[in-house]
Amino acid sequence: MTSATTDGPAPAGHREAPRRGRASGGDLRAGLLFLAAGAALNAALAAAGLWSDFAWPAIGASFVLLVLACERIGRLVPVKGRAAYERTLALGFPLLVLVLWELAADSGFINPTWFPPPSRIGAALWDLSTRYDRFSGTTLLGRPWLMPEAFSKEGWAGIWALVAESHVFATVARVLVGFVLGAIPGVLLGVVMGLNQTVRLMLDTTLSAIYVLPKIAIFPIVMLMFADPFGEAPKILVVGLSVFILMAINTMAAVRGIDRVYLMAGRNYGARGWSMLRHVILPGALPVIFSGLRIALGTAMIVIISVEFVRAKQGVGYMTFYYWEVLNPEKMYAGLVVVMILGVLLTYALQWLQRRLMPWQK
Structure with missing residues (x-):
């Protein structure tokens, strides 16, 4: 009678657990070692009085070491905490840059006159947000805290008077109107060019030639x-033209890049004409179209800020250029911060729309 022996190879889980533990410990030690190396490098250069002479190589090496440390430490983050870890990286690095900028300005490494620290830029942004410019009759945000009182006295006319004085409203309105007026016909023309070779051959070269022209030119x-060359219509139209050309080229490429398997499957299920366009072609091209819309939105912001630099009496671009002319760098940088914030908010709004129109990508 043979008896079962208890000796034998250990279960796989028992072998893998120590290996994972050793790997985790190695990643942690490596991450801490990279951080310590970056700190030691900068401390040694500062102690020797050479940090200013080797500032950019030291900053580059410190960034590489920080990336390596974050990659090693990121391997230790569990799946449940991955989203929080990624948000920490996305928000933590810009905050680190702002802190270093503040320290560099305070220590005199950079000229605070032309590169004011973030604290002074923040104070300038607060002043712009709360102060009414009597010379131009404008504000940054339209003084929303006065809207309840204005509504009680003048109704919606009072609300509109406050909104109309806002630099942010002027810029956003021009961007959104021009973006919609350019994106919709651009997407439609791009679909036609993607489906019809004759139209594509006739227009592709012309659109490509116009695309490379500077829009401010x-x-x-x-x-x-226009009868009123200094009104709103020319500003909106130049934004619309920029978006239209970009979206026509992008949508054409999106339609032509659809996998032929999808088209064959649609035909096999009886899709023809409008049914094919609605259920196969547009859903297949939407991911690339939205990538183009995101680029077009950034282009629209760039174009309108450039136009407001040269021909506007209201708008974030006008405000930024005005404070450059009067040598007020804090408020000039505050205007640039507003432009970046608007870009982020408009991009998030476009991503929200993308999730609603393409729920299958979840």
Whole structure:
């Protein structure tokens, strides 16, 4: 009678657990070692009085060591905490840059006159947000704290008067109107160009040639098209043209890049004409179209800020350029901060729309 022996190879889980423990410990030690190396490098250069002479190589090496440390430490983050870890990286690094900027300005490493520290830029942004400019009759945000009183006295006319004085409202309105007026016909033309070779051959070269033109260069031509060349219509139209050309080219590439398997499957299920366009072509092209919309939105912001630099009396671009002219760098940088914030908020709004129109990507 043979008896079962208890000796034998250990279960796989018992072998893997120590290995994972050793790997985790190695990643942690490596991450801490990279951080310590970065701190030691900067401390040694500062102690020797050489940090200013080797500032940019030291900053580059410190960034590489920080990336390596974060990658090793990121391997230790459990799956449940991965999203929080990624948000920490996305928000923590910009905050670190702001802290270093503040320290560099206070220590005199950079000239605080032309590169004011974030604290002074923040104070300037607060002043712009709360102060009414009597010379131009404008504000940054439209003084929303006065809206309840204005509504009680003048109704919606009072609310609109406060909104109309806002630099942010002027810029956002121009961007959104021009973006919609350019994106919709651009997508439609791009679909036609993607499906019809004759139209594509006729228009592709022309659109490509116009695309490379600086949009600010065609703004004077656009001004000649309107009875009021200094009104809102030329500014909106140049934004719309920029978005239209970009979206036509992007959508054409999106339609032509659809996998032929999807088209064959649609035909096998009886899709023809409008049914094929609605259920196969547009859903297949939407991911690339939205990537183009995101680029087009950034282009629209760049174009309108450039136009406001040269021909506007209201808008974030005008405000930024005005404070450059009067040599007020804190408020000039505050204007640039507002532009970046608007870009982030508009991009998030576009991503929200993308999630609603493409729920299958979840």
